[in-house]
Amino acid sequence: MVSGYDHHQIEQKWQRFWEKNSSFKAIEDKSKPKYYILDMFPYPSGQGLHVGHPLGYTATDVVARYKRMKGFNVLHPMGWDAFGLPAEQYALETGTHPAETTAANIDNFRRQIKTLGLSYDWDREISTTDPKYYKWTQWIFLQLFNKNLAYEAEVPVNWCPELGTVLANEEVIDGKSERGDHPVYRVPMRQWMLKITEYSESLLEGLDELDWPEGIKELQRNWIGRSEGxxxxxxxxxxxxxxxxxxxxxxxxxxxxxxxxxxxxxxxxxxxxxxxxxxxxxxxxxxxxxxxxxxxxxxxxxxxxxxxxxxxxxxxxxxxxxxxxxxxxxxxxxxxxxxxxxxxxxxxxx
Structure with a gap:
C-alpha cells in the first residue's frame, strides 16, 4: 500500500483523463434539470493566478461537482476578461503587440487553472478580445442605441493624464491610479451613457428575489440610485x-x-x-x-x-x-x- 499521496502522479493522471474525455462538457440533455454556474472571468495578467482566484473558483467548483452528482446538467464555463490597461501599457513600453502578450498570458492562466483541477467546460472557453465575441457586445450596444437607451453626455470622469484614459471609481485610490500610482483628476468629458434609470424599478424589484447578503443588495440599491423627490x-x-x-x-x-x-x-x-x-x-x-x-x-x-x-x-x-x-x-x-x-x-x- 502506498504510504503517501503522490499528488504529481495521481492529479496529472486524472487531469489528463478529464481533458481527453471532456468529462465536464455540458451536452444538451432535456431529461436533466439545468444548472448554470458562472465565475467572474479573470483578467489574464502577466503575473498569473493569485490566491484570490482559487479562493472563489474552488467554492463554485464544489457547487458544480455537487450538482452533477445530484443529477443536474451543469454548465460551468471559463473565459478571459482580457481587455485592459496593463496590456496597453506593456505594449507602449516594449513595443510588443497586446494580442501577443494577451495570448501568452491566457495560455499561462489556462495551464494554472487546469493544474488546480477545476471542472470547467473548456469547449466553451471565450475571450473578450476575440472578434467573434465582442461583435455581440457591439450588437447589444446598437440595440440600446436604436432604443434611445444609449446617449452622449458631458459628465465628470476620473481622467489619468499619464495613462491617457478614464478610470473606474474602483481603479482610483486616494486620488491616484491603482496601476502606476499616477495622479487622477475629475474632469468633464463627453462620454457614452446608458439609461439605467429606465429600468431602475425592475432592477430594484429583482433584488428582492436574490439570495444575496442584505449588505450586498443595499450596495446595489445605492448604485441603481433611484430617488423620488x-x-x-x-x-x-x-x-x-x-x-x-x-x-x-x-x-x-x-x-x-x-x-x-x-x-x-x-x-x-x-x-x-x-x-x-x-x-x-x-x-x-x-x-x-x-x-x-x-x-x-x-x-x-x-x-x-x-x-x-x-x-x-x-x-x-x-x-x-x-x-x-x-x-x-x-x-x-x-x-x-x-x-x-x-x-x-x-x-x-x-
Whole structure:
C-alpha cells in the first residue's frame, strides 16, 4: 500500500483523463434539470493566478461537482476578461503587440487553472478580445442605441493624464491610479451613457428575489440610485440668479439651515467672495482628485468650505449659507442640496 499521496502522479493522471474525455462538457440533455454556474472571468495578467482566484473558483467548483452528482446538467464555463490597461501599457513600453502578450498570458492562466483541477467546460472557453465575441457586445450596444437607451453626455470622469484614459471609481485610490500610482483628476468629458434609470424599478424589484447578503443588495440599491423627490428653486441675491435643488424630503424645507454644492458645480466661481477664493480653489482641486466612491463613503469625515454667499429659502425667505463639500456629487440630482441636519445623517455630520 502506498504510504503517501503522490499528488504529481495521481492529479496529472486524472487531469489528463478529464481533458481527453471532456468529462465536464455540458451536452444538451432535456431529461436533466439545468444548472448554470458562472465565475467572474479573470483578467489574464502577466503575473498569473493569485490566491484570490482559487479562493472563489474552488467554492463554485464544489457547487458544480455537487450538482452533477445530484443529477443536474451543469454548465460551468471559463473565459478571459482580457481587455485592459496593463496590456496597453506593456505594449507602449516594449513595443510588443497586446494580442501577443494577451495570448501568452491566457495560455499561462489556462495551464494554472487546469493544474488546480477545476471542472470547467473548456469547449466553451471565450475571450473578450476575440472578434467573434465582442461583435455581440457591439450588437447589444446598437440595440440600446436604436432604443434611445444609449446617449452622449458631458459628465465628470476620473481622467489619468499619464495613462491617457478614464478610470473606474474602483481603479482610483486616494486620488491616484491603482496601476502606476499616477495622479487622477475629475474632469468633464463627453462620454457614452446608458439609461439605467429606465429600468431602475425592475432592477430594484429583482433584488428582492436574490439570495444575496442584505449588505450586498443595499450596495446595489445605492448604485441603481433611484430617488423620488422634488426640485426646489432657491434665489441667489448676490448674483441675481437662482439655483435648483433636488430633495427627497420636500416636507423638511422649513428645516433647511444651509446649502451645499458639489465642488465642480458651475456656480461655485460666481458665488465665491473674494476673501474665500484661495481656500475654495484649493478645496476644489483636492476634491477633483477623488473618485465618487471615495467622496460618498458614509464613514469618512465630512469637509467643506463656505463660499461667503447665501441662498434664500423659498418658504420663509430666510438667508442660508452656501458651502461646497465633496460628499455632494454633480452626477446626482442637480449637484446641489439643501441641508437639514435633523433629518439626514450626512448633513448632521457636516
Amino acid at each position: 422634488a426640485e426646489v428653486i432657491f434665489q441667489l441675491p448676490s448674483i441675481d440668479d437662482s439655483i435648483t435643488v433636488f430633495t427627497t424630503r420636500p416636507d423638511t424645507l422649513f428645516g433647511a439651515t444651509y446649502m451645499v454644492l458639489a465642488p465642480e458645480h458651475p456656480l461655485v466661481g460666481r458665488l465665491t467672495i473674494a476673501d474665500n477664493k484661495k481656500q475654495v480653489k484649493k478645496y476644489v482641486e483636492k476634491a477633483l482628485r477623488k473618485s465618487d466612491l471615495t467622496r460618498t463613503e458614509l464613514e469618512k469625515e465630512k469637509t467643506g468650505v463656505f463660499l461667503g454667499s447665501f441662498a434664500m429659502n423659498p418658504v420663509n425667505e430666510e438667508h442660508i449659507p452656501i458651502w461646497i463639500s465633496d460628499y455632494v456629487l454633480m452626477t446626482y440630482g442637480t449637484g446641489a442640496i439643501m441641508a437639514v441636519p435633523g433629518e439626514d445623517q450626512r448633513d448632521w455630520d457636516f
